[in-house]
Amino acid sequence: MSTDTLIVHRAERWSDRLRGLLGKPQPAAGHALLITPCASVHTAFMRYPIDIVFLNGQGCVVKRVEALRPWRIAACWRARHTLELAAGEARRLGLEPGVAVDLAPAAPHAPIPCRGERGATLVEFVIVGPLALFILLVLMQYALLFHARSQLNYATFEAARAGTVANARPTAIRAAFDRAMTGYHGGGTTTAELAASRARALAEAPFARIELLSPTRESFDDYHSPALAARMGSSGRVIPNTNLAYLACPIDRPACHSDPATNASGQTLQDANLLKLRITYGIPAKKQIPLAGPFMARALAVLDAADGDAFRAGLIADGRIPIVAHTVMRMQSPPIEAGNASNPGAGNAGKPVDPGPAPQGSGLPACPVTDPACMPEREPPSGPDPVPDPGPIQCDPLTDPGCRSLPSCRAPADWLKGISTSPTPP
DSSP: OOOTTOEEEEEOSHHHHHHTTTTSOOOOTTEEEEESSOSEEEOTTOSSOEEEEEEOTTSBEEEEEEEEOSSOEEEOTTOSEEEEEETTHHHHTTOOTTOBOOOOOSSOOOOOOOGGGTTHHHHHHHHHHHHHHHHHHHHHHHHHHHHHHHHHHHHHHHHHHHHHHTTTOHHHHHHHHHHHTTTTTTOOSSHHHHHHHHHHHHHTGGGEEEEEEESOHHHHHHHOOHHHHHHHTOSSOBOOOSOTTTOSSOTTOTTSOOOTTTSSSSOOTTGGGEEEEEEEEEEOGGGSOTTHHHHHHHHHHHHTTTOOOHHHHHHHHTTOEEEEEEEEEEOSSOOBOSSOOOOOTTSGGGOOOOOOSOOOOOOOOOOOTTOTTOOOOOOOOOSSOOOOOOOSOOSOTTTOTTOOOOOSSOOOTTTTTTOOOSOOOO
């Protein structure tokens, strides 16, 4: 039979090829759906049988499948195109193997692009590809920066922890920091691996700077205790670390400058017992992502060319990326002066100013001091700082074995009157 009456509908897009006749009414007589390219057809979820005609690249029929029921599949490895028709239409139209079918579309295709537009995709990739790759490398470098910062935070914590129990000695702080950085330089599960990582961490020591921000030199000016330094046999000045809840000054210096608004350090004795560290470390080039890491180092050199920190500028000049970590811990031993930073006063270039009058407000009503809910109004200090009472014994009971403890409260002088001091008979 002639195929001149066959009306072909084309399905060339991926979504149209995937769907086919699914969800559509059965094709009318003389109509067919051309799926191209297609060498296999399934009838899943369909409600009626269809005829399948497989065509080669020249439009000749190579295989015909009649009345393919739902939930079936048909394929032909030699096929290039597939026609889907209503059941019985392939036989009625005479679509048998060897018959040629005119697949020309009813409307002409869009004009083929001119030769000058060929290769546009390659040009776009050449422009966008390297940029996208560089952005990916920068993201990977940022991930390594966060990893290095996490390791540095841990090492800083370990360094401060060692310093709090070792009188804030720089040698103890440095040793703990280098030991904690062993994991960043490889770690290991055997003694040999740990020794190699430890050696790499020690080799990186010159590129890590540890600064003792507190206690400062001014803290030792205000709160050093010569008696405690003599008992400890220290050549440097020492700040007491015991009985801080009861002391405003060292016991042997009761008239120290304890007012943070006027003294040199801008600190109280309790503040002077805070160990503050700042550690700057430069990530080496071997731990940087190629292209992205050197780019960051050069960008820092350009964007912060006037950096007055010679150590940080040296790290950048060496191709390293500087990262900084801070930590604060309470001292657990008397701090000894050794290489502490200078930070005079509470600001204002080391020239403290009067903070102004105390805030005005109605005080609490008078009440006995034995009432736990009572907080009597305090009068603002007038004149010089009051001299604290050092107590009956001029010694530190927590460091001197021969010293008795300070009394926790004061009893009246006649508190023993009326109480028999003789032992009670059994």
